[in-house]
Amino acid sequence: MKAITNAKIMTVVGARPNFMKAAPILAAIRDHNHRLSLSQDTPIDTLTQIEFENVLVHTGQHYDEAMSDWFFADLNIPKPDVHLGAGSGSHAVQMAEIMKRFEEVLLRHRPNILIVVGDVNSTLACALVAAKTSFDGHGARPLIAHVEAGLRSFDRCMPEEINRILTDHLADLLFVTEQSALDNLSREGIPKHKIHLVGNTMIDSLLACRQKADLSTILDDLGLRNGKPHSKGTDHAAPYALLTLHRPSNVDDPQNFLNVLNGLDELTRSRPIIFPAHPRTQKRIADFGFERFFHRQNRVGDGGKPCTASANGRISLIDPLGYLDFLCLMNHAELVVTDSGGIQEETTSLGVPCVTVRENTERPITVQVGTNVLAGTSVAGIRQAVRQQLESKAKGAVPETWDGKCAQRILDVICREIKEQQMF
Ligand code: UD1
Numbered sequence: 001m002k003a004i005t006n007a008k009i010m011t012v013v014g015a016r017p018n019f020m021k022a023a024p025i026l027a028a029i030r031d032h033n034h035r036l037s038l039s040q041d042t043p044i045d046t047l048t049q050i051e052f053e054n055v056l057v058h059t060g061q062h063y064d065e066a067m068s069d070w071f072f073a074d075l076n077i078p079k080p081d082v083h084l085g086a087g088s089g090s091h092a093v094q095m096a097e098i099m100k101r102f103e104e105v106l107l108r109h110r111p112n113i114l115i116v117v118g119d120v121n122s123t124l125a126c127a128l129v130a131a132k133t134s135f136d137g138h139g140a141r142p143l144i145a146h147v148e149a150g151l152r153s154f155d156r157c158m159p160e161e162i163n164r165i166l167t168d169h170l171a172d173l174l175f176v177t178e179q180s181a182l183d184n185l186s187r188e189g190i191p192k193h194k195i196h197l198v199g200n201t202m203i204d205s206l207l208a209c210r211q212k213a214d215l216s217t218i219l220d221d222l223g224l225r226n227g228k229p230h231s232k233g234t235d236h237a238a239p240y241a242l243l244t245l246h247r248p249s250n251v252d253d254p255q256n257f258l259n260v261l262n263g264l265d266e267l268t269r270s271r272p273i274i275f276p277a278h279p280r281t282q283k284r285i286a287d288f289g290f291e292r293f294f295h296r297q298n299r300v301g302d303g304g305k306p307c308t309a310s311a312n313g314r315i316s317l318i319d320p321l322g323y324l325d326f327l328c329l330m331n332h333a334e335l336v337v338t339d340s341g342g343i344q345e346e347t348t349s350l351g352v353p354c355v356t357v358r359e360n361t362e363r364p365i366t367v368q369v370g371t372n373v374l375a376g377t378s379v380a381g382i383r384q385a386v387r388q389q390l391e392s393k394a395k396g397a398v399p400e401t402w403d404g405k406c407a408q409r410i411l412d413v414i415c416r417e418i419k420e421q422q423m424f
Contacts, residue, residue: 007050007418010111010142013080014059014098014122017202017342019071020323021117021147024204024407026077029054032411050415055109059098059122060085064279070322075205091121091159098125103133106142110135113414116167117147117201119160119341124167131170143417147201147410149174150181151341151362157249160341164362173417175410177345178365178399198409199401202342203349206327207404213327221299222274222316224332239271242333243315246278249377250339250357254288256377260357261293263375263382264315264337267390273315273337274329285317335389337382344372349398353389357382371396 009029013022029052036051058080062068071077084101086094098121106114106129114130116123123146133141149168153161168174168185176182177200185195219225224238243264251257267273275294277285285291294317321329327346330336336347337355344363347354348370355375366372371394375385401409 005050006053007113008053008055008109008111009113009115009414010055010057010106010109011115011117012057012059012102012122012126013077013117014061014086015118015120016062016067016071017340018117018120018122019068019075019077020205020342021201022115023075023077024201024208025115025117025147025410026054026056027208028407028411050418055082055111056080057082057084057102057105057126059102059126060087061094061098061120061122063087064320066320066322067279074323075209086122095121095125098122099129102126103129106130106133107135111142112418113145114142115145115147116171119148119151119164119167121159121163124163127167127170143172143421144170145173145175145410145414146171147175148177150176150185150195151178152181152184153360153362155360159248161362173413175406175413177402177406178363180364196409196413197401198413199399199403199406200345200349201406201410202345203402204404204406205323206346206349209324209327210331213324213331216325216328218299218321218325218328219332222297222318222329224272224274237332239334241267241271241273241335241337242329243273243275243336244278244338244340244343245275245357246281247339247358248280251281251284254290257284257288257290259377259379260382261290261315263357263377263379264386266383267335267337267386268315269313271334274333275315275317276319276321276326276329277317278320282317282319335386337386344370345402347371348396349402351395351398353392355382355385355389365399369397369399 011022013019033051060083082105086097086101116127127144130142130144146167151164155161174185174195175198176195182195182197219237224240245251250260293315295314297316297318330346331350333352335353339357341363344354344356344366348366351371354372356372357375357377359376361374367374373385373389375382
């Protein structure tokens with residue numbers, strides 16, 4: 001039997017889009033350790049000799065049940081070892097709060113590797129703390145691994161763009177989802193040996209959960225079953241569109257928000273639009289007095305009966321959904337309209353037409369080969385993109401590495417790196 005060495009990974013999550021990106025990595029670590037425990041009496045290859053201790057840190061950037069807890073349950077993510085409870089605030093306050101609380105945790109645990117995912121404030125805050133820390137007074141610090149590196153919208157008004165650029169330039173290992181990301185990083189002078197085109201862990205989660213998501217009763221609960229009896233399974237879904245909007249540029253300015261709603265007017269009149277709205281978006285609707293555009297729908301109507309999705313030309317607004325319910329709704333939608341980054345990729349993987357209500361995308365592969373159309377944010381642009389997508393029957397293609405095996409590739413690279421650097 002060969003000697004087993006230990007290495008400590010610290011994985012950070014904080015906001016909703018982090019959870020589906022981190023879950024497969026946590027599962028891959030569990031599987032790796034399990035395989036190692038089974039192979040203790042037999043010779044094993046050099047890459048599998050490292051046993052990982054994983055410390056899961058939740059910054060608390062998102063804290064509502066619907067924005068956090070449900071995702072832990074749906075994605076089978078273990079309870080965080082550390083919860084920082086940082087909460088909301090301005091960007092500066094939120095980042096400062098996370099950094100202050102995270103530094104103490106990092107110094108206490110002294111991990112060999114820090115994994116941060118995506119582009120939210122928690123991602124940058126924790127990478128920045130790790131990059132400047134010193135465990136021994138001589139600069140010893142964890143290797144920083146950034147999952148979903150290199151994406152660029154080239155729009156520095158987006159807080160996420162700032163987070164992406166800075167995190168990438170702090171990271172030691174950069175895991176990318178598409179060729180454009182690799183090209184962006186090379187152009188910015190990041191050495192090639194740090195960059196690994198591994199695929200998309202969010203698609204790992206999607207492929208792992210797709211079957212389970214089809215057991216969701218969300219279509220029945222929202223009256224989208226096309227007159228068929230209330231039952232599990234997803235056959236006979238009525239045609240409906242799914243909408244998500246939460247980007248500050250779209251919802252924080254009343255005129256911009258109005259443009260999006262006007263751009264969707266034809267769609268609203270022709271089929272139900274289901275709109276699980278982010279808390280900030282719900283707040284803006286109330287602030288701007290936009291309630292008239294929406295029909296407030298609960299998941300199940302009075303007396304526990306399914307709701308009707310018919311909303312008399314208004315958009316059906318519901319509270320945010322958990323991962324499996326949302327995946328089910330996305331999978332069976334005729335069209336998805338969104339300003340989210342991740343949903344552009346998920347719809348490409350599912351072959352569902354997507355209209356992105358933004359001027360740019362940091363995920364160009366979803367437009368080049370997938371099912372995404374960039375609508376811009378003008379009324380005419382949105383109407384045109386919706387028409388185009390409803391008429392088009394093209395299914396698009398899925399990038400080769402979005403195959404459900406990304407997390408394992410990431411762990412293989414981490415194992416190699418730890419051995420090369422003899423970090424134990
Ligand atoms: C954050 C990410 C964004 C991501 C989005 C997904 C940054 C800069 N932005 O934006 O990239 O697409 O998450 O949701 O990190 N709120 C609640 N409950 C919660 C969380 C937030 O009510 O659990 C409300 C608070 O009023 C808060 C506001 O939503 O001030 C915004 O939350 P915040 O985490 O600052 O940014 P998001 O808009 O969620």
